Amino acid sequence: MPAVLVVHGGAWAIPEDLASASVSGVKAAACEGFSVLKKGGSALDAVEAAVRSLEDNDVFNAHGAVLNSEGEVELDAIIMDGKTLGSGAVSSVKNISNPVSLARAVMEKLQTDHMMLTSRGANLFAESIGMATICTEELVSEFERKEWEKHKNYATGIKEDFNAKAHDTVGAVAVDSTGNVACATSTGGIRNKMVGRVGDSPLICGGYADNYSGAVSCTGHGENILKVTLARTIISHMEQKPAAEASELALKYMGDRVHGAGGAIVVTPSGQWAATFTTERMAWAAVENDTLWYGLNPQE
Ligand code: GLY
Numbered sequence: 001m002p003a004v005l006v007v008h009g010g011a012w013a014i015p016e017d018l019a020s021a022s023v024s025g026v027k028a029a030a031c032e033g034f035s036v037l038k039k040g041g042s043a044l045d046a047v048e049a050a051v052r053s054l055e056d057n058d059v060f061n062a063h064g065a066v067l068n069s070e071g072e073v074e075l076d077a078i079i080m081d082g083k084t085l086g087s088g089a090v091s092s093v094k095n096i097s098n099p100v101s102l103a104r105a106v107m108e109k110l111q112t113d114h115m116m117l118t119s120r121g122a123n124l125f126a127e128s129i130g131m132a133t134i135c136t137e138e139l140v141s142e143f144e145r146k147e148w149e150k151h152k153n154y155a156t157g158i159k160e161d162f163n164a165k166a167h168d169t170v171g172a173v174a175v176d177s178t179g180n181v182a183c184a185t186s187t188g189g190i191r192n193k194m195v196g197r198v199g200d201s202p203l204i205c206g207g208y209a210d211n212y213s214g215a216v217s218c219t220g221h222g223e224n225i226l227k228v229t230l231a232r233t234i235i236s237h238m239e240q241k242p243a244a245e246a247s248e249l250a251l252k253y254m255g256d257r258v259h260g261a262g263g264a265i266v267v268t269p270s271g272q273w274a275a276t277f278t279t280e281r282m283a284w285a286a287v288e289n290d291t292l293w294y295g296l297n298p299q300e
Contacts, residue, residue, distance in 0.1 A: 001179050002271040002288060003037035005030055007050050009060050009283035010168035011219040011263030019296055021059040022283035027294050029053035030285035033172055038290075043174040043182035043215075044081050044104070051077075051100040051184040054170035058141040061168055063097070065139050065188025067148040068195050073139045074119075075188055076202040077103040082181035082209035082269075089116040089202035093123055095133040100186045102126050103202070116202060144191075151192050169201055171217025173209070173267045181215035181269055183207040183231075190222065200225035207231050211269055213238045216247075219282065220254070220262020228254045234264055243267070244274035244299075251278045275299055 007029045009022050033050030037043070055062035065073045077099035080087035088107025090099050102125070106117055109129055117125050126133065169187040176182075185207040189199050199222020200206035206222070208231035209215035216231040225231075230250055237246030243266045254260040255278055263277030265284060275284035276298070285294035293299070 001177050003034070003175060003177050004267050004271045004273050004286065004288045005033040005037055005046050005050060005172065005174040006265040006267055006273050006275060006286040007033065007054060007170070007172045007284065008217065008219055008263060008265045008275060009054060009170050011261070011277040011279040011282035012168050013280040014283060014296060018059060023294060023296060025054060025057040025059050026283045026285040027292060029172070030287050030292060030294070033174060034287035037174060037176055040177070043176040043180045044079065046174040046176065047172040047182045047184040048079060048100055048104055050172035051170060051186050052098045055098050055100060055186055060170045061188045062170055062186050063139050063141070066144055066191040067140065068193050068197070070195055071148055072195070073136050073188060074195070075099045075186070076198060077184070077186035078202045078204070078207050079103045079107060079184040080182060080204070080207055080209040081107070082211040082215055085210060087115055087204060090118070090122040091116065091198045091202040092119040092196055094136055095123065096126055096131065097134050100184050102131060103184070105129055105131070118198070119196070147191060169219040171207060171219060171265060173215040173217050173265050175215070175267050175269055175271055179211065179269045181209050181211055181267060183209040183215040183217045185217045199223065200230070205229050205231055208235050210235060214243060214266055214268040216264055216266045218262060218264050220279070221260055224254055224258045224260025225262060227258045228260070230254060230262065230264065234266060238266065238268065243272045244276060247274055247276035251276060
C-alpha cells in the first residue's frame with residue numbers, strides 16, 4: 001500500500017512577500033510527516049508531526065497566530081483517526097505551543113470519552129499531563145501584531161474577504177502502509193474574532209477521517225465551512241467520485257450556497273490525493289513514493 005502525506009498552510013491570497021516562506025514551510029512539513037510514514041509510523045503519527053512543523057513556523061496561522069478582538073491568541077485544533085473514527089480536539093487554548101498534540105492527548109489520554117476540551121479546561125488538562133506552556137507573546141508574529149493594530153478598530157468578528165486579507169489554518173492528511181487514514185487541522189482562527197469564537201477547525205467539519213472513504217483537512221472562513229459541513233460533504237462525494245472531483249464539487253457548493261471560498265487536502269485509503277482551493281492561492285505539498293509535489297497554485 002503506498003503511503004502518502006499531504007499538507008496545507010491555509011487558503012488565502014498569499015502575498016508575494018510570504019510566498020517563498022510559505023512554500024518552504026509546507027515542503028518541510030510534508031517531508032517531516034512523510035519521514036514518519038517511511039519509518040513505518042502510523043498515519044496519526046505522521047499528521048501530528050507534519051502539523052507540529054507547520055505550527056512551529058510563524059509564517060502560518062499558529063505560531064504567528066491571528067489575534068482576537070482583545071489582541072490575544074486563542075488556538076483551535078483537531079486530530080482524527082480513520083480506523084476508529086475517534087478524534088480529539090481543543091479550542092480557545094492559550095500558551096500551548098502545539099495544540100495538535102494537546103488534541104491528540106484528548107483523544108488518547110483522557111479517562112472519559114470526551115472528544116473536545118475548550119479554553120481553561122483544555123489548559124487545565126494540558127497541565128495535568130505535564131504539557132509545557134509557553135508565553136503567549138511567543139505565539140505572536142510581528143506581521144500579525146501589525147495587522148491587528150491596523151484592524152482592531154473594525155467591528156469585532158467582521159467577516160474578512162478570504163481572497164484579500166485573511167490568514168488561515170494549517171492541516172495534514174495521510175494514509176499509512178496499512179491503509180489507515182488520519183487528518184489534523186490547527187488554527188489561530190480569524191483576525192479580530194470575538195473572545196471565545198470557535199470556527200470549523202476543531203470540529204468534525206474542519207477535518208474528517210474514515211478508513212472507508214478517506215481523510216480531509218479544510219481551510220477557509222470557519223462559519224462558511226460549518227454551514228456546509230465541508231469535510232463531511234467532501235467525504236460523502238469521495239464515496240462515489242475521485243478525490244479531486246469530490247473536493248472541487250464540495251468547494252463549488254460552498255461558493256454557490258454561502259459565497260464561501262476555501263480549500264481542502266484529501267487522501268484516500270488507496271493513496272489517491274488532491275490539494276484543491278477556490279481562493280487565489282493555497283500553500284500545499286504532498287509526498288508519495290519519495291516524490292515531493294508542492295505549489296501555491298492548483299495542481300497540474
Ligand atoms: N478556518 C479557520 C477558522 O475559521 O477559524
